Amino acid sequence: MSFARLxxxxxxxxxVVPARAQFAQPAAAPESAMSIPQDHVMQIDxxxxxxxxxxxxxPLILQVGSHVMFAQAHIPSAQYxxxxxxxxxxxxxxxxxxxxxxxxxxxxxxxxxxWTRCPNVGPAYAHLxxxxxxxxxxxxxxxxxGDDWVRRGYxxxxxx
Numbered sequence: 001m002s003f004a005r006l007x008x009x010x011x012x013x014x015x016v017v018p019a020r021a022q023f024a025q026p027a028a029a030p031e032s033a034m035s036i037p038q039d040h041v042m043q044i045d046x047x048x049x050x051x052x053x054x055x056x057x058x059p060l061i062l063q064v065g066s067h068v069m070f071a072q073a074h075i076p077s078a079q080y081x082x083x084x085x086x087x088x089x090x091x092x093x094x095x096x097x098x099x100x101x102x103x104x105x106x107x108x109x110x111x112x113x114x115w116t117r118c119p120n121v122g123p124a125y126a127h128l129x130x131x132x133x134x135x136x137x138x139x140x141x142x143x144x145x146g147d148d149w150v151r152r153g154y155x156x157x158x159x160x
Contacts, residue, residue, distance in 0.1 A: 031122040033115050033138070040125070042107060042137040048154050051076065057105065059137070062096060064089060064124040065110035069145065073156040075109065080160065084110065084124030093124055097131065105135040111145025 050059070061077060063070045064084035074080075081096050082089030097106065106128060110120040121138050128136045141148045150156055 031126045033118045059105040059107045061107045064120045065112045084120035109139035111141045
């Protein structure tokens with residue numbers, strides 16, 4: 001192989017290999033929704049039943065998505081805790097729970113997009129687990145909050 005051909009082959013590798021890597025599917029982030037253990041995932045009907053049951057202790061419900069979504073509609077008694085994937089959201093989440101007992105039942109939810117692409121619940125869950133909370137559940141919202149909660153006719157609050 002001539003020097004010119006060898007040089008051209010190396011040049012193509014330098015250009016093509018990174019370009020192909022750019023289009024590869026990224027591995028699941030360690031703090032994605034998909035990384036949450038199944039025994040820490042709560043189904044929508046389970047939370048709705050818990051909220052309707054006056055006997056059961058009410059969990060702390062934290063919405064860890066966008067404030068715009070929270071203001072439009074959120075689960076009754078839920079509190080806004082900032083976007084879980086952003087530093088300001090992590091700070092607000094921390095401030096909401098720092099003085100709570102570590103055995104407090106906490107339910108996180110976002111609902112911005114399909115579960116497999118949600119950028120917020122995984123980091124929020126990981127943060128609470130690192131803080132030592134023992135009873136953290138994440139509400140499984142398959143598509144989005146509007147389709148999976150609101151359209152079912154479950155109660156919502158607006159504003160805030």
